[in-house]
Amino acid sequence: MCQCRTTQNYFVRSAEKHFSYTGDDASFLEEHRQELQDLGVSEEEVLKDLRRQRQERLKAPEESLQRVQRIQNEYTPLRPEVYKLDELSYLQDGFRQLVAEMRKPGAKVISGAKERKILEEVRPGIWTFPVFTEAFCDQLECELRNFHDSGLPRTAPNTMNRFGIIMSELGFCEHLLDPLVFEYVNVVATRLLPAFCECLDSYRAFTVLYEAERDGDKELAMHYDNAEVTLNINIGGTWDGGNVVYYGLATSAEGPPMEATLRRGWGVLHAGLELHRATPISQGRRHNLILWCRSSGVRNDLCPMCFKQPIVVPTNRYYHEGFTVPPCDQSSSISRDMSTDDLYD
Template sequence: MGKFCICSCFLTQNIFVRILNCHVEYTCKAQFLQMYHQMLAEKSQSDLEQIILQISNEISRRKNLFSDSLERKSLIQQQYHNLHPHIFTLKESFLAPQFLQLVNYCRQEDATFEGVFHLINETNIERTYTFPVFTEEFCKEFLEEILHFEDSSLPKGRPNTMNNHGVLLEELGFDGFITELRERYLGPVCHLLYPDWCWAGLDSHKAFIVQYSEGGDVDLAYHYDNAEVTLNVALSPEGSYKGGDLFFGAMKNEFDNERLWKSYRHVPCFGILHRGQHRHGAYPIETGSRYNMIMWMRSSSVRNKKCPMCGSVPDLVEVDGYGDGFTSQTVDVCSLT
């Protein structure tokens, strides 16, 4: 396997603008004003300046994203004092018994798509599945750790332009935990449930915590994920918030009808598994705070053929870490001699 990469479209496309409540493409100011002139027609000069500034800041953030993340991770590793050190290494005791049964079944050579359904809960949303992932005790300690980190003065990288509140789990030190969760436990499940997206395996991820609360991120605009498969696990205890349900529409590039959107209500400790290209959002939270762990799981073999964001053969740019899950091809010089 070569070095992990991003597609160059990461620096110009799918930039979320909160004022417009949509994602845009931006290569230069003239292109942007021409492409979105109808959408911008009713905006004031002050709004336009704010929009351009927001986009410029986001592009600058993306250019320095991976180097800045490494610096933060190093600083956190040196200075952060864990509240619950034992939870940073994955143990099966953290995982719900039903989830372990599901994983053990999916690991069997004779496991079938039909046979898995006594271990998962289907929803009324096409090809989305729910099941308990973590125990209640682990979710409690995990959330306490996240809040402890948030209360620290250490720098924090935020998940993306749509989620301005939350934590990047790799920076906090959960990279080994998440890697093992993806490889040993979620990989077999995803391979059985989504063979069209996981036929070659899931070899990278991006994992983060999102927070929705009054005064912070209240809702989530309609979008699709930069992932082959997404796992969304509810961490907040029952009764700690009201509102904030997810809603799902059509797949990317499929006909979409808002009247056909379907809702999903989070259950503590349960995850909902869905395809990354399945468009979704979150309704506004009404009271309290909702915390979820999000895992974007990626297959380089799938995305190396077509970038899920721009829809083209990816124009690769090598970066540190997992990047966006693309891989460059390296040549073994010894094999050529």
């Protein structure tokens, strides 16, 4: 991972804002005292939150490994078949056609797909298309609910969503998501967003779940993703409000904002650099699968989170961020799993 993961992009809920934090309280306060006062939030509360989050990030790779081991030993899948991609019954015809077409050269492929309504360009750089069948969404939701009800440990998929599941920890990668990303999404992403990705060679997959009732996540603050390209697929729910709004690239945000509403099984593909947020859900639930797709050819030169040459710190396969250059600083290795073979990340 890039060292910036332990120093930047901390989301502090009480301030509704992201901060950088190196573990040095004094210099943090020096920089932000006035801002915190203006926001009307307590310095001590914010620091407490930052210290906790920093510790969590430092321990995260090791804890992920421990969860994986427990899940492997103790969890019995309800729908074992959902862990293996069955192209004909899990992927919509439109998606398989789109990918088949996009393997062919020629500019007409994109306009042809638009005409056949299997591809929509919502705004330049934001595309939607069908991905999963209803049958697959049903099975996946059923399996994820079963895992949730098992009470086995899980963790928040990112700094802002408390609910949802990290797909690699359950074993969804090898036979389901690896082929989906490397054989299908890769074809579409390199064709539709060539300025942002080369070959997709790794990804982080997780679900997000918003629920108006109960203690669910309600919204998601503005951010960009740790990804070259993101595919966000709705896998279930009916809801009001709570859609994702896109604001343009973090490097050159230019309006107007654009809201995307997805049908079940449909995905929206956008650059990771696209600023976006989920507005508050007012009714029902929304359940999405997010694929943060990575392209080492791009990120090895520029970490998408700190916009600098990455300072690569070795970690384990559940926390790598898709870099393939050698570690910059061996001494800062974070909970490295010596038994895995991915030395670089």
